[in-house]
Amino acid sequence: MSGSEYPAAAFDAKAFLRTVPEAPGVYRMIGSDERVLYVGKAKNLRRRVSSYFQRTQSSPRIAMMVAQIERVDITPTRSEAEALILENNLIKQLAPRYNILFRDDKSYPYICLSGDIFPRLAYHRGAFAKGGRYFGPFPNGSAARESIHLLQKIFRLRTCENAVFRNRSRPCLLHQIRRCTAPCVGLISDADYAADVRLATRFLDGRANEVIDDLGARMNEAAERLAFEEAAACRDQIRALQAVLHRQFVDSGRDQDVDVITAVEADGLVCVNLAMVRGGRHLGDRPQFPSSAAGCDADDALLAFLDQHYGEHAMPARILVGHAVEAARAQLAELSERPVAVVAPRGAAERAWMEMARNNARTAIAARNQDAGRIGARLAALREALDLAESPARIECFDISHTMGEATVASCVVCVDGAMKNAEYRRYNIAGITGGDDYAAMRQVLERRYSKLVEGDGVMPDLILIDGGRGQVSAAHAVLADLGLESIAMVGVAKGEGRKPGLETLIFADARAPVHLSPDAPALHLIQEIRDEAHRFAITGHRARRAKARVGSRLDDIAGVGPTRRRRLIEAFGGLDGVRAATVEDLCRVDGVSRKLAEQIYSALH
Incomplete structure (x- = not known):
């Protein structure tokens, strides 16, 4: 369903709002030349859209956007969940100027307890599978892995893959160092292992005091039965758990789940910092920067983050925000299915958490600005060293890896504005060539990569790096010439004597003479980093392909x-x-x- 269309000078908001239903859905603010200014979702479309046309706006940024609106399109949906999915898809597709976009929240790590008879404790990212229980999110991977390590030490749950678990005939090293009870070979009963799983689940739910009480009761009961070894094991678990609670975390002394969120604006940047407290334990924090934030201030960034983050993740019982408390409370009321306390920090512990969050946000801004200055200097040095018209914004680097022609794999890594973009890396399995022919492999990977550009799919790089000498560069340049892309700058990175870093030779695709840069040149350091990443990515893929081919088939052969x-x-x-x-x-x-x-x-x- 689409709303009425009006010229910019005659946009009648009141008339339009009478046509908007009180239903969940997605709205799109359209400006001149059919540019999409903003995409949003709402539980009640009429109420949300009408809020943009009040006499006073919530911020100068919103007022600036409203002044450019020529039309509003709406799409009612059957549920808020459908509206969330549609909003995400439209934002990714249209990249509206006034949407404040953060890094995808799905990248947060979780701890998973699988649904097997003997549940497996595992680190998890991505979509949830049926049957398992997921705990989190954690602010970063190290916090999740540290928690898994602690759970192994205290509750001794298995972490091995199911394929390994089913085929064990004797206990592994983890059992010998008292990190697993070896259910794979029957050294613990189903009931006892299930009891350990229940304790670990309570601990992950933030109910550590209940776990300690339960272990204390089991210790006393075992002592009364004169089962002193069992009682000693419970005692050791209690001591380990108490030591963890005392030493490993900032502890509030109370079992509570709290998110601490603040936004800081400084030096031309806005940073939102999220700190997670679970069971009274501070698990660390995570600074995030908007990837699209036209004219936004700290309040705008905070509200946008709340909307995106809690659209994907469950809310804790208490959320501390450093500012815009009333606006945050009203916004989360639409997303929450249960009462959630959205408040300013109270008490010494909460104020300390908030101050930590603010300081970490300021530190992240300072580090980002410092990195930006360093990266800008390196890109400028690269432009000068390679005699380019402009500093290359997008660099793609290729490498070939094989073992005497076996399992040839080509890699392509991408560097945008001086930062590696892991999500855009690609590997190519090379087939149909003579084993060991690196030139043919290079031709094949570039044909597969850049034929899509000719078809209108993909992004044009500003510079192509080839890990190789004159032969590889010539083969690559011939492919680009056949595709009509010879205008893209290309440089080969030939290894020096003894493959020592700093002795590389830069080979050009045109008639220019090779260049040797100083070992301490910033341009060479950037080239080396990108080349080394391409080599790492290629050899990792090659080893995996070779191992699969060798083990999977040769054992049977x-x-x-x-x-x-x-x-x-x-x-x-x-x-x-x-x-x-x-x-x-x-x-x-x-x-x-x-x-x-x-x-x-x-x-x-x-």
């Missing part, structure tokens, strides 16, 4: 290794990776494997 011996080998070493890591002597210990056969297996896999 070895004479004398049938289904029975293959199963025994996998069971003995806990999986295919274990077979590859085994020595000849290790292989000989497997029932039915002679020394001669062990040597054949080892040779085939290496």
Whole structure:
């Protein structure tokens, strides 16, 4: 459904609002030349859209946007969930100028307890799978991994993959160092393991005091039964848990879940900082910068972050905000299905959390500005060193990796404005060429990469780096010439004597003579970083492809290794990776494997 259309000078907001339903949906503010100014969602479209046309605006930024509106389009949906999905899709597709966009909230890490009979404790990012329980989000990966490490130490839950778990025949090293109770080989009963899972679940839910009380009761009950070893184990768990609560976290002394959110505006940047407190424990914080923030101030950024973050994640019982408290409370009331306390900090602990959040936001702004200055200087140095018309905003680098022609993989890494963009990296499995022909591999990857540009798909780079010498550069330039893209600047990075950093030679695609930059030149350092990242990405993909090809097929292809011996080998070493890591002597210990056969297996896999 689309709203009425009006010329800019005759936009009648009152008449338009009479046509807007009181239903959930998405609205789009349209300016001149059909440019989309803003995309938003609402629980009640009429109420939300009418708020933009009041006599007083919430901020100069909103007033500036409203002055440019020529039309408002609306799309009612059946539910708020549908409105959220549609809003996200439209923002990504249209990139409206006045939307304040933050990094995708789905990148927050979680801890997962799988739905298996013996649940697995795992680090998780991305979409949730059915059957598992997810705890989080955590502000960063290190906080989640530290929590997993603590849970292993206290509750001794398994962390191994199911394929390894099903094929174990003896306890692993984690059991020996008292980090796992070895349910894979039956050293703990279903009921006892389930009890440990329940305790870990309570701990992750922030109910640490209940866990300690439960362990204390179990310790006393075991002591009364004269089961002193069991009582001592409970005692050790209590001590470890108390030590964790005392030493590892900033502790409020109360079991409470709180998010601490503030926005700081300084030196031309706005930073929103989110700190997470779970069970009274401060888990760390995470600064975020808007990727699109035309004319926004700290209040605008804070409200935009609340809308995006809590559109994807559950709200804790209490949310502390450093400013715009009333506006934040009104905004979250639309998103929340239950009462949530949105308040300014009270008490010494909450004020300390908020001050920490503000200081971290200021530190992040200072670091970002310093990095921006350094990156700008390096890009300018690169422009001068390569004699480019402008500093390259987008750089793409290619590398080829193989082992004597086997499992050839090409990589393409992307650097935008001096920062590596991991989400845009791509690997290409090279096939249909003579093994070891790097020139043919380079031709194939560039054809596959840049033929999409000719078809109108993809982004044009400002500079292409080739990890190689004159031959690779010539092959790459020929591909670009065939595609009509020879105007893109291209440079080859040839390794120096002994492959020592600082001795690289820069090879140009045109008739210019090769260039040697000083080892301490900022331009060379940037080239080295991008080239090394392309090499790392290529060799990682090559090793994975080679290992899959070797282990997945060659074990079956070895004479004398049938289904029975293959199963025994996998069971003995806990999986295919274990077979590859085994020595000849290790292989000989497997029932039915002679020394001669062990040597054949080892040779085939290496």
